[in-house]
Amino acid sequence: MRSDLPVSRAQTSPRRYAILAPGLFATRSAKTAHGVIAYGRDATVAVIDPDSAGKRVRDAVPYLASDAPIVASFRDALQFRPTALLLGTAPPGGALPATWRATILQAIDAGLEIVSGLHQFLAEDAEFANAAVRSGSTLWDVRTPPAARLFSGEASNVPAVVVLTVGSDCAVGKMTASLELTRAARAAGRDARFVATGQTGILIAGSGVPVDRTISDFTSGAVEELVVHNGTADLLFVEGQGAINHPAFAAVTLGLLYGAAPDALVLVHLATRTQIEDYGTPLLPLPRLIEIYETLCACVKPAAVAGVALNTHGLDDDAARRAIENARAQTGLPCDDLVRNEPENLYAAMAPRFAHKTRALEV
Amino acid sequence: MRSDLPVSRAQTSPRRYAILAPGLFATRSAKTAHGVIAYGRDATVAVIDPDSAGKRVRDAVPYLASDAPIVASFRDALQFRPTALLLGTAPPGGALPATWRATILQAIDAGLEIVSGLHQFLAEDAEFANAAVRSGSTLWDVRTPPAARLFSGEASNVPAVVVLTVGSDCAVGKMTASLELTRAARAAGRDARFVATGQTGILIAGSGVPVDRTISDFTSGAVEELVVHNGTADLLFVEGQGAINHPAFAAVTLGLLYGAAPDALVLVHLATRTQIEDYGTPLLPLPRLIEIYETLCACVKPAAVAGVALNTHGLDDDAARRAIENARAQTGLPCDDLVRNEPENLYAAMAPRFAHKTRALEV
Numbered sequence: 001m002r003s004d005l006p007v008s009r010a011q012t013s014p015r016r017y018a019i020l021a022p023g024l025f026a027t028r029s030a031k032t033a034h035g036v037i038a039y040g041r042d043a044t045v046a047v048i049d050p051d052s053a054g055k056r057v058r059d060a061v062p063y064l065a066s067d068a069p070i071v072a073s074f075r076d077a078l079q080f081r082p083t084a085l086l087l088g089t090a091p092p093g094g095a096l097p098a099t100w101r102a103t104i105l106q107a108i109d110a111g112l113e114i115v116s117g118l119h120q121f122l123a124e125d126a127e128f129a130n131a132a133v134r135s136g137s138t139l140w141d142v143r144t145p146p147a148a149r150l151f152s153g154e155a156s157n158v159p160a161v162v163v164l165t166v167g168s169d170c171a172v173g174k175m176t177a178s179l180e181l182t183r184a185a186r187a188a189g190r191d192a193r194f195v196a197t198g199q200t201g202i203l204i205a206g207s208g209v210p211v212d213r214t215i216s217d218f219t220s221g222a223v224e225e226l227v228v229h230n231g232t233a234d235l236l237f238v239e240g241q242g243a244i245n246h247p248a249f250a251a252v253t254l255g256l257l258y259g260a261a262p263d264a265l266v267l268v269h270l271a272t273r274t275q276i277e278d279y280g281t282p283l284l285p286l287p288r289l290i291e292i293y294e295t296l297c298a299c300v301k302p303a304a305v306a307g308v309a310l311n312t313h314g315l316d317d318d319a320a321r322r323a324i325e326n327a328r329a330q331t332g333l334p335c336d337d338l339v340r341n342e343p344e345n346l347y348a349a350m351a352p353r354f355a356h357k358t359r360a361l362e363v
Numbered sequence: 364m365r366s367d368l369p370v371s372r373a374q375t376s377p378r379r380y381a382i383l384a385p386g387l388f389a390t391r392s393a394k395t396a397h398g399v400i401a402y403g404r405d406a407t408v409a410v411i412d413p414d415s416a417g418k419r420v421r422d423a424v425p426y427l428a429s430d431a432p433i434v435a436s437f438r439d440a441l442q443f444r445p446t447a448l449l450l451g452t453a454p455p456g457g458a459l460p461a462t463w464r465a466t467i468l469q470a471i472d473a474g475l476e477i478v479s480g481l482h483q484f485l486a487e488d489a490e491f492a493n494a495a496v497r498s499g500s501t502l503w504d505v506r507t508p509p510a511a512r513l514f515s516g517e518a519s520n521v522p523a524v525v526v527l528t529v530g531s532d533c534a535v536g537k538m539t540a541s542l543e544l545t546r547a548a549r550a551a552g553r554d555a556r557f558v559a560t561g562q563t564g565i566l567i568a569g570s571g572v573p574v575d576r577t578i579s580d581f582t583s584g585a586v587e588e589l590v591v592h593n594g595t596a597d598l599l600f601v602e603g604q605g606a607i608n609h610p611a612f613a614a615v616t617l618g619l620l621y622g623a624a625p626d627a628l629v630l631v632h633l634a635t636r637t638q639i640e641d642y643g644t645p646l647l648p649l650p651r652l653i654e655i656y657e658t659l660c661a662c663v664k665p666a667a668v669a670g671v672a673l674n675t676h677g678l679d680d681d682a683a684r685r686a687i688e689n690a691r692a693q694t695g696l697p698c699d700d701l702v703r704n705e706p707e708n709l710y711a712a713m714a715p716r717f718a719h720k721t722r723a724l725e726v
Contacts, residue, residue: 092513093511093512093513094511094580119511119578119580145578148456148457148482149456150455150456150611151610151611153610153642211579212578212579212580213578213579213580214578214579215482215508215575215576215577215578215579216574216575216576216577216578216579216582216614216615216618217457217482217575217576217611217612217615219579219614220610220611220612220613220614221611244617244659244662245659245662245663247514247516247583247621247663247723248513248514248580248583248584248621249580249583250583250617250618250621250659251579251582251583251614251615251617251618251621252579252580252614253617254607254613254614254616254617255579255613255614258610258611258613258614279516280724281662281663281723281724282724284662292658292659292662295655295658296607296608296613296655299607299608299644299647299655300608300610300644360610360644361643361644361645
């Protein structure tokens with residue numbers, strides 16, 4: 001099953017989400033749930049997680065400014081009149097946890113839209129598909145890939161200045177950095193647009209391409225088409241994925257790096273991270289990581305790292321300040337935490353580097 | 364549709380191929396046809412190409428030592444009693460040329476197996492699938508991807524020493540280099556195995572994984588499983604794909620580089636190539652290219668380039684010798700043409716570098 005590109009489910013009336021995250025809402029595994037609550041256009045009216053039932057969202061996850069209730073079951077969530085059930089965690093490999101099946105069927109039977117970012121598509125599951133036909137419910141598999149398309153080089157020629165976030169690992173804050181920089185650029189009067197490349201980003205933006213679901217021959221082509229589609233804006237902040245030194249996901253990262261044909265990069269790093277999560281591979285020093293990203297860009301279209309978005313989550317204010325100063329000293333680049341501090345500051349420091357298009361290499 | 368991994372269609376009796384390559388057999392677009400004729404276990408009994416009809420294979424493509432006839436149509440090929448029709452060219456993007464449809468239907472109706480390396484699967488085409496059911500013909504879509512599987516790191520621990528070919532571009536001779544080195548290693552008494560990662564290689568070896576068809580999240584994992592499956596051999600020569608500086612296909616290249624967890628690399632370059640084919644991106648100088656491949660390997664599991672397989676096709680003997688000497692001087696590494704000269708020489712020069720396992724990085 002393939003969707004037209006870009007994936008888009010813009011609706012006239014916002015959804016009212018019940019978010020399913022049993023046992024995991026207060027953990028980083030629920031980053032899809034957290035991202036949608038923090039940045040999404042749709043409302044979250046309840047979270048389903050027996051482990052945190054009775055709390056409010058802001059009590060379980062202090063950096064989320066939401067009073068939505070956390071309940072123990074889908075039945076308890078129904079009183080808040082949800083219109084959609086969002087599967088709020090993304091297990092590695094993207095398979096459906098077996099224990100979720102009953103809840104999803106309850107939600108389908110209640111006529112709710114089911115929204116899923118899993119690799120395992122709900123619409124290809126006969127039980128879900130048949131239940132949806134019976135109840136009139138719809139299934140949105142956010143990771144449905146776009147039609148196959150080879151990279152052509154067209155992305156190098158869009159009017160927009162393209163800024164791609166690149167990371168030191170997965171789950172360090174690339175999407176958040178792209179969203180905060182988009183907000184800051186708009187506040188500064190630029191026609192800036194967030195370009196989503198992952199399931200949470202697509203849920204937030206309402207459109208995008210799930211890069212990690214594309215066929216590897218067409219990864220760069222899919223990203224290119226997304227950039228071209230958004231290319232008339234003034235400034236694009238393209239959500240990065242993975243890391244160039246990630247043993248499992250670097251193919252996604254490089255397809256995105258070449259396919260987006262960026263004019264500038266923003267490096268995103270989690271200050272407390274010391275190794276590639278789940279793999280134990282040591283992280284690279286920031287200057288070395290910058291050198292590798294810039295070396296690869298120089299192969300096809302030169303682009304420099306304009307600054308460092310340092311995620312200091314988990315550090316106290318003093319430690320965060322020192323980490324930011326340290327990263328500035330190490331890299332010689334503007335650096336700040338876009339969530340802890342005003343994102344306008346880092347945006348302003350980098351903005352001169354977002355002013356010019358670069359050119360693809362031609363012989 | 365997905366296959367078990369690794370894709371395997373080993374048969375007790377070899378196929379008798381009629382190879383379809385209309386208008387293209389004498390060109391590099393027919394590299395699948397050429398590879399199967401040069402290295403395949405199955406026999407080629409006829410080639411279908413009106414532009415070269417009446418010639419023998421060796422007359423149309425001098426480096427192929429085959430007397431198989433070239434004919435104008437599928438009907439003309441039938442007298443040579445083919446058991447399978449092989450689609451012998453792989454257009455960029457892998458779509459089915461519309462003009463091939465009638466010939467494929469003729470072959471299905473005649474009960475032949477149809478073997479295709481296209482991205483567009485024959486088995487998903489209702490007309491072909493229905494015709495095959497009627498005639499009892501089978502359809503082998505060689506690019507059918509393996510089941511989704513995340514990279515785990517297991518490939519780093521196989522007993523075999525893993526040697527991956529890496530290139531300066533697509534279509535420079537990585538598969539040929541891997542095959543010739545396998546042959547030379549066996550001649551030297553090693554239990555060496557060719558590990559196929561592209562459609563032509565899979566046709567030749569009878570098994571493998573079409574890396575360019577994998578979902579990008581699972582590219583490294585698919586390659587890893589293939590290496591683990593073959594990991595009890597003494598020495599694996601894994602067929603490389605694309606190039607790290609290729610605007611469209613570098614995602615495939617990097618997924619393969621990390622997924623295979625190689626202990627050594629062999630750089631393959633076509634001496635006459637000066638830019639990335641179809642894209643115009645300048646090629647990198649060999650030492651710079653080596654540096655980039657080694658830099659990336661160093662992120663997850665260190666591996667060095669052991670030598671350069673220089674493809675001097677198109678040069679006369681003097682120019683070829685100079686090109687080889689020049690590459691040796693530039694890189695300081697063993698270098699030779701594995702087809703023009705005896706592959707045993709380059710193998711022997713590199714063999715000491717294939718003697719030891721390297722280790723993945725661990726903190």
